[in-house]
Amino acid sequence: MAQFSMEAKLFQNTAANSKIARWLDFHYASHVMSSAPTLSYVLRPLAIAYLAIFTAGCASHSPVTPIALAFDRTGSFAGIGAPGWNGAQLALAQDASDGSPTIAATVHDTKSSPAAAREVGNSARRDRVQAIAGFADNDQFLAMAKAAAGTGIPLVSAGATDPRIPETINTPIYMACFTDNVQAAAMIQFGMQKFGPRCILIFDAETDYTLGLATYAQDSIVARGGQLVTQLAFSDSVGYTTAVRAAANSAANADYILLAALPDRAGWRVRALRDAGIALPVLGGDSFDSPEILSADAPISNVYYAAHAWFGRGCTPRAEAFAAAYQKEFGVAPTGFAGLGYDATNLLIDATSRANGGSLARALAETTHFEGVTGVISYANGPLPLKEVWIVQVQNGHTSLADSFTPTVARKR
Numbered sequence: 001m002a003q004f005s006m007e008a009k010l011f012q013n014t015a016a017n018s019k020i021a022r023w024l025d026f027h028y029a030s031h032v033m034s035s036a037p038t039l040s041y042v043l044r045p046l047a048i049a050y051l052a053i054f055t056a057g058c059a060s061h062s063p064v065t066p067i068a069l070a071f072d073r074t075g076s077f078a079g080i081g082a083p084g085w086n087g088a089q090l091a092l093a094q095d096a097s098d099g100s101p102t103i104a105a106t107v108h109d110t111k112s113s114p115a116a117a118r119e120v121g122n123s124a125r126r127d128r129v130q131a132i133a134g135f136a137d138n139d140q141f142l143a144m145a146k147a148a149a150g151t152g153i154p155l156v157s158a159g160a161t162d163p164r165i166p167e168t169i170n171t172p173i174y175m176a177c178f179t180d181n182v183q184a185a186a187m188i189q190f191g192m193q194k195f196g197p198r199c200i201l202i203f204d205a206e207t208d209y210t211l212g213l214a215t216y217a218q219d220s221i222v223a224r225g226g227q228l229v230t231q232l233a234f235s236d237s238v239g240y241t242t243a244v245r246a247a248a249n250s251a252a253n254a255d256y257i258l259l260a261a262l263p264d265r266a267g268w269r270v271r272a273l274r275d276a277g278i279a280l281p282v283l284g285g286d287s288f289d290s291p292e293i294l295s296a297d298a299p300i301s302n303v304y305y306a307a308h309a310w311f312g313r314g315c316t317p318r319a320e321a322f323a324a325a326y327q328k329e330f331g332v333a334p335t336g337f338a339g340l341g342y343d344a345t346n347l348l349i350d351a352t353s354r355a356n357g358g359s360l361a362r363a364l365a366e367t368t369h370f371e372g373v374t375g376v377i378s379y380a381n382g383p384l385p386l387k388e389v390w391i392v393q394v395q396n397g398h399t400s401l402a403d404s405f406t407p408t409v410a411r412k413r
Contacts, residue, residue: 064101064102064103064104065102065103065104065130065131065352065360066103066104066106066127066128066129066130067103067104067105067106067129067130067131067132067133067348068105068106068107068108068120068123068124068127068129068131068132068133068134069085069088069105069106069107069108069132069133069134069345070107070108070109070110070117070120070132070133070134070135070140070144071084071085071088071108071109071110071134071135071136071158071341072109072110072111072112072135072136072137072140073085073109073110073111074109074111074112075111075112075113076112076262076263076264077112077136077137077140077263077264078112079263079264079290079291079292080136080137080159080263080287080289080290080335080337081110081112081135081136081137081337083334083335083337083338083341084134084135084136084158084159084337084338084340084341084344085107085134085341086326086329086330086334086338086341087326087334087337087338087339087340087341087342087343087345088105088133088134088158088341088342088344088345089329090322090325090326090329090342091341091342091343091345091346091349092105092345095346095349102349102352102353103345103348103349103352105345106123106127106129108120108123108134110134110135110140110144112137112140113140114139114140114142114143115143116140117135117139117140117141117143117144118143118144118146118147119147120132120144120147120148121143121144121145121146121147121148121149122147124147124148124151124153125147125148125151129153130153130154130352130360131153131154131155131156131348131351131352131360131364132144132148132153132154132155132156133155133156133157133158133176133344133345133347133348134156134158134341134344135157135158135159135160136158136159136160136337136340137159137160137209138160138161138162138165138207138208138209138212139207139208139209140160141155141157141160141162141165142160142162142165142168142169142208145165145169145171145173146169148169148171149169149170149171150170150171151171152171152172152361153171153172154171154172154173154174154360154361154364155169155171155172155173155174156173156174156175156176156344156347156348156364157173157174157175157176157177157344158176158177158337158340158341158343158344159176159177159286159308159337159340160175160177161175161177161178161179161180161183161209161212161286162179162180162208162209162212163175163179163180163181163182163384166382166383166384172361172364172365172383173383174347174364174365174367174379174383175383175384175385176340176343176344176347176372176374176377176385177286177308177340177374177387178306178308178385178386178387178388178389179384180209180212180213180216180285181216181219182386182387182389182406182407183213183285183286183306183389184213184216184217184219184220184285185216185220185223185407185408186306186389186391186405186406186407187217187258187283187284187285187304187305187306187389187391188217188220188221188224188226188258189220189224189405189407189408190283190304190391190402190403191255191256191258191281191283191304192224192226194281195255195256195281196255196256197224197225197226197227197255198226198227198229198253198254198255198256199217199221199226199227199228199229199254199255199256199257199258200229200230200231200232200247200250200251200254200256200257200258200280201214201217201218201221201228201230201231201232201257201258201260202231202232202234202243202247202257202258202259202260202261203231203232203233203234203259203260203261204233204234204235204260204261204262204265205233205234205235206235206236207262209260209262209285209287210260210261210262211260213260213285214231214233214258214260217258217260218231220407229250229253229254230246230247230250232246232247240269240272241272244272244273244276244278245276247273247276247278248276248277248278251278251279251280254280255280255281256280256281256282256283257273257278257280257281257282257283258283258284259273259282259283259284260284260285260287261284261287261288262287263287263288263289263290263292263293264290264292265292266284266287266288266290266292266293267292267293267294267295267300268297270282270284270293270300270303271297271298271300274300279302280302281302281303281304282302282303282304283303283304283305284303284304284305284306285305285306286305286306286307286308286336286337288303288305288306288392289305289306289307289308289335289336289337289392290335290337291335293305293394294394294397294399299396299397299398300394300397301394301395301396301397302394302395303393303394304391304392304393304394304402305391305392305394306389306390306391306392307335307336307389307390307391307392308336308337308339308340308374308375308387308390309334309336309339309340309373309374309375309390310336310390310392310401310404311323311326311333311334311339311373312333312399312400312401313400313401314401315401316373318371318373319339319373322334322339322342322373326338336374336390339372339373339374340374342372342373343370343372343373343374343377346372347364347367347370347372347377348360348364350367350370351363351364351367354366364379365379365383366379367379368380374387375387375388376388386406387406388404388405388406389404389405389406389407390403390404391403391404
């Protein structure tokens, strides 16, 4: 408990963070002491919290700040969007648990559709929300951001990881997540140190995320003196079958495979490699951090992926407290994207408290040493936090922590 109390003191640098830290500190103490009644009291039912949020205007405390939250709760990206939304719900409940919520959230299901995401940006103009947070996909985030461009409304990305986004849209954008150049550098560094210098790169050529991850992986291989045995692009199932055959022909000359695939397809794409007799370690990006990677036809092994957080054995006390609360409320363990939804929402709560009615975008830009459950977030050097990357190992369909570090090579094109 001494270690956690020290962390809590670091976290209590604002009124909002004090509220968060007290909740997590008390929750963690309750969890360690295995006091189920206390745990239930700490995490009040979400319905009560929402009632506090949406009736806040009738209370005597300061008016709440209207924001929008947008996640792909349905559709092909629901495997990462729905956990993000669940994490955001916990942040909202925590913020409202004392009857004085800081923010009032309008919630959008962007349905894994750029068109639906674009409407979030359009509605933000009409509804005059003060900020937007959410999203776990580059395409949806970009569609929303373009619609909101020029408004000055600050946007917080929970999981859209393209590092070029803040430079391409004319509105303040801040990333709660690590970005693709960082995770690509981390996976190449891990792969070369653990398995060897020779990499087979397989990537979906049809999406910005997979193309970006592959591009940054190539940069990292060159920067670290590795060897790109072959790079295999695909755009559909037929193309992927061809790529798998080519990978099988090159497997004897390689140490590992880096596979850039979308979350709803990652599991069966790894399974196809194994069915082709390829036993090489398969490394993946954060899109592997979804239930689909563990729900292939048969349990998979020798798979490693970049995660935004780790909530299993060996995690931080703050992450453990969050994981216990998430499990209690939703009946499943959180993914890294659940933690990002939680952190992105709490970033807005924290910034709103510090803004004190002033510029929310400026308050976000001044964020330093924000202790989230996914790591430390600071915008002192710009909107892209250089965060720790957690490397998760999958063996026989079960996950464990393989490594965690901040990569030494992280280029942005």
